[in-house]
Amino acid sequence: MTNDYDVVLIHPPSFHDFRRKPVIPGPVDRTVPIYTFLFIMFPIGMMSIASFLDNRGVKVKIFNLAEKILTEKSFKCEDILRKLKSKIYAIGLHWSVHTNGAVEIAKMCKMLHPDSIVILGGLTATCFAEELVGNLPFVDGVIRGEAELPLYTLSRNLEKYDKTHAFKKTPSLTFRTPEGEIFSTNMCDVTNTLDELDFTRFDLVEPLERTITSPVTGAKLWNIPFCRGCLLNCATCGGSRYSYRKLLNREYPAFRSPRRIFEDFITLDELGIKSIFLFQDPRMAGEKYVDELVKTFRGAKWTNIKNVGIELFWPASKTYLEKLRSSDLAENIGLSISPESGNDNVRIAHGRHYFTEDVIKTVDNCIDFGIPIGVFF
Template identity: 35%
Template sequence: MYDMIFLHAPSVYDFRERATLWGPISDLIPSTPVFDMYPIGFATLLAHLQNQGYRVRIVNLAARMVRSPRFDPDRMIAQLEARVFGIDLHWLPHAHGALAVAERVKRYHPDAAVVLGGYSATYFHRELVGLPSVDYVLRGDSTELPLERLLEHTVRGTPPVDVPNLTWKTGEGEIRVNDLTYVPQVLDDLSLDYGSVVRSVVRDLDLLNYVPFSHWLEYPIMAALTVKGCTQNCAICGGSAAAARLLSGRERPAYRAPERLAADVRRLGSMSRAPVFVLGDLRQAGMDYARRFFRAVQGFEGPVLVEFFWPVDRAYAEELAAALPNFLVEFSPESHDPEVRKASGKPYSNEGIEKTIEACLAVGARRFDLFFMIGLPHQSPTSVLDTVEYCRGLLSRFDDGRLIPFIAPLAPFLDPGSLAYEHPERFGYIRHAWTLDDHRRLLLQPTWKHILSYETRWMTRDVLADVTYEAGFRLNRLKREMGLISLAKAEETEARIGQARQLMQQIESLMHQYEGTELDRALLKLKPQIDKANTSTVCDKSELDVKVGLVPFKLLNLARIGFGLDTAQCP
């Protein structure tokens, strides 16, 4: 028996039996529309508990379900044995799947404890603990020590009255909310190199349950964490400074020491030929922090993906290129319109965006991904389409194939704790969901448009969906025109957009004709077409990937890690 098993659920538990037009909600992230990527916290929690002598494992139910139609999650849950089952409810799209998994754990293992964690679990902690299937919620962005203490109480059979950050219920059903006092100010005690995950794979002779997302074996991108919390206050972000204060009691960001971060990058790069994604803008802690990282990581030649939260100048780009010659950039200005951007919490100019692109390309960036969003404050349909025209100007100016623009909707939900969620009127949002159960029920709607938890003063759900497809259609054609994608790929994407538009009309017609089980039966007749249109709707997801060769892993180094050998200096 394990002391603890972490379970990652799909967004909707029975998604394989449903006909849902998910649309472009996951086009710009590695996972599928059922959000099969578990949070990085699983790896840090696994490492921490194993270092304390506990037997722990991870089971990515969502990825298993995506990879194999024959995989039976109920059977897997029933076969597992653990004192405690941990289920992530980090991002709100898991509202249905996480609760369904919790219910099944209680059905098959009534004596086991069920604990949920993550941003969304934190926000809805009282509602969750009020459910029969949930015993505990650990709140905040750092739960390693609280979870260790909770396991101690579980083993001893004592009430967890002294476990920080814990919401729980007594034997009489009374809900208790312990103070949120565990808010570490540095991240240097965390194990962030995935070594424990690799060793667990070898120990359990079990690879498929540990993969972070379904196609990770084909594209093993790794993440290095610089920070918890943020210095920025983007209106729609559930990880903003305001959200961190509300959800995690974090008054200021906590950083990983730059030298440790550099060691993480080297260690992760020793396992995989895919990029190491450095999460968080290195400049948030100041230029001294960034320069210490650059000195420590000097000489690492693998691909590294870095984020910019605001524009950079040529001097910074040169320092970045000198330290990481194989760097790639992700920058998300959200809109071409400075007024829309300012209303979203990004008060910088188009000139700043363009100088950033120019500087990074000039110093040798391998590629520069530019992300735009649909569904922002003060954003009209005309503004969305003007963003595509702005991309045309950028691609004409920086015409060497390394600048790649993307556009997608803010979907499916507003992040709980974000400024837009907490103050919808101020930012022009009209919310359609308030409780966790509201969001869970929305996930059962037939299309992504009907799943949306919001509309804005400038765009209804109908308008937002229509302009999303049109913007995707135009940007796809622009990429083909500029030679960023092949004619064949452009035609495939255009066909998927056309099919998705047609399916949206068909589904809405069925919704007017039927309801309940009759509607479900009618929708299932469209399932083959819907499933075909669900991935890479407004762009091909492969556009996000960097070529990694036929063998994406560094197998010898993985073997060394798996058998407990040090590979920190591996090339």
């Protein structure tokens, strides 16, 4: 990657120098073992940002630094980042486990490319925007919330204005003024549909092979969102309804239509993907959405897609399970539910308002329907 770019989106590892310093991973990586404790899977929003920019003429690339570090033992961050030329280095700090990696890579980018703009973005960066800008002199700014439009605007503003004016004319941006003050522009409006975004632009990612390949089975896998946002307020979730309202200016989830999800499946099937995880619970969009989803996929036949995973944010009725069983989403459909605790009081305090007997009933019904289900605590 020696090309010059307008924007490079960098997905950092959780720890950038784990080969040189001892690291004792916490328990979180056990929930996603195929992505290792470096968390090599980048947030799906990076792909929608990159495709949004590319469609508007911005020369952009997602660089999966986490995968590069994992798969190449002799790899040195400094060497590749020195060759990676860009006007803007946008480093993901979505999940908090990436804090060390994101901060260290941001520092490295500014050291190697002092005249370029270094910004952070993602849920964690949004929550701590002022702290990051105020304490890290090598970070020029933080894009708060949904970044498609702000990052596009920033890239164009930098072509027309000096740095300070470009920043002030960019929505959802927190930065330092020349006088050293922390300044935040107004949040931009959020999209009310995910249909305008693209989540299958593999051509914009480098490297990608290990991230989309299960080290256990060798099968290709990918993730597609039903929506952005949530209706629930689980106490420890950074993606709760409260968090989206407080941090991302989003009052209600934006859904992806069943038609667009079907088009995603067509693309992914052509790309050789075998397993697709559809994250977020489609029932949040209502019964009509679920019925439309089943109708849209009726009669679908895939060459490569065999497995689809779907989340349950609350226990499922027999009617819903029957709809999934009779659908043609894929040959195999599996479900997952996270009650958080086996204790009803703890679960309800957490924000999951259902009882253990409801979970057991859902599991029993899944067994009757022949639908695999995973229960996570």
